[in-house]
Amino acid sequence: MAGMFASCKKDKSMESDLSPLTIKLNIIANGTKLVLDRPYTNDLGEDYSVSAFKFYMSNLSISDEAGASSAEQESYHLVDASDTTTRTFNIMMGRIGFDKIRFMIGVDSLRNVSGAQTGALDPVNGMFWTWNSGYIMAKLEGTSPSSPDPGQRFQYHIGGYAGVEATQRWVTLSFPGNKSYVLTANTPLALTVDVDIDKWFRSTHDLPISSIPFMMTPGASSVLYADNYANLFSVTKVGNP
Numbered sequence: 001m002a003g004m005f006a007s008c009k010k011d012k013s014m015e016s017d018l019s020p021l022t023i024k025l026n027i028i029a030n031g032t033k034l035v036l037d038r039p040y041t042n043d044l045g046e047d048y049s050v051s052a053f054k055f056y057m058s059n060l061s062i063s064d065e066a067g068a069s070s071a072e073q074e075s076y077h078l079v080d081a082s083d084t085t086t087r088t089f090n091i092m093m094g095r096i097g098f099d100k101i102r103f104m105i106g107v108d109s110l111r112n113v114s115g116a117q118t119g120a121l122d123p124v125n126g127m128f129w130t131w132n133s134g135y136i137m138a139k140l141e142g143t144s145p146s147s148p149d150p151g152q153r154f155q156y157h158i159g160g161y162a163g164v165e166a167t168q169r170w171v172t173l174s175f176p177g178n179k180s181y182v183l184t185a186n187t188p189l190a191l192t193v194d195v196d197i198d199k200w201f202r203s204t205h206d207l208p209i210s211s212i213p214f215m216m217t218p219g220a221s222s223v224l225y226a227d228n229y230a231n232l233f234s235v236t237k238v239g240n241p
Contacts, residue, residue, distance in 0.1 A: 070094035106137030106168035160218025
């Protein structure tokens with residue numbers, strides 16, 4: 001299929017021929033659908049329950065190895081585990097062949113310094129600190145008997161958008177069986193993406209609740225959590241919406 005699009009080296013997202021690609025996010029813990037306030041055990045052996053989980057998914061694009069690509073315009077989505085309507089959405093893409101999807105977890109630097117905004121980026125959503133510190137890229141809150149906090153709470157508000165404190169992370173996902181697909185006017189497609197909270201605590205780094213129950217400011221430790229949440233995502237299914 002790559003050869004079929006070898007001459008298509010430009011971004012298709014400004015063309016009139018666009019079709020929706022449905023993104024379905026399946027938030028899981030211990031291999032099952034996440035239920036807020038239900039107990040789970042992370043890969044470090046710590047029991048925990050989640051009361052809040054939010055993250056920004058932005059700058060989405062699809063592409064193939066030959067260089068064809070298409071990017072969603074004004075691409076900012078706030079995903080909230082407590083709101084099912086945020087976990088399925090359509091992105092308008094050019095009708096091309098593609099074998100991967102790419103997106104950013106977080107909000108790009110420009111939008112962090114662009115003043116008051118609306119929609120997913122509205123500060124009323126509780127994902128913005130100040131014009132100096134910028135957006136919270138991802139937020140995880142809950143309780144755990146492993147937390148040294150008297151209320152057994154944990155709270156991770158991960159942000160920082162510049163220099164060594166940047167917590168935006170690019171994620172590129174291929175599809176099951178390394179297959180490729182064609183987005184056409186008459187062939188709607190949906191990608192099911194698992195979001196595995198277990199990897200928040202253990203993937204690139206081991207980050208036990210017992211050691212760090214709170215992280216609320218930009219800095220070196222927030223960067224470690226960003227490294228981990230880049231690993232939460234995998235495409236598990238491509239099919240009809």
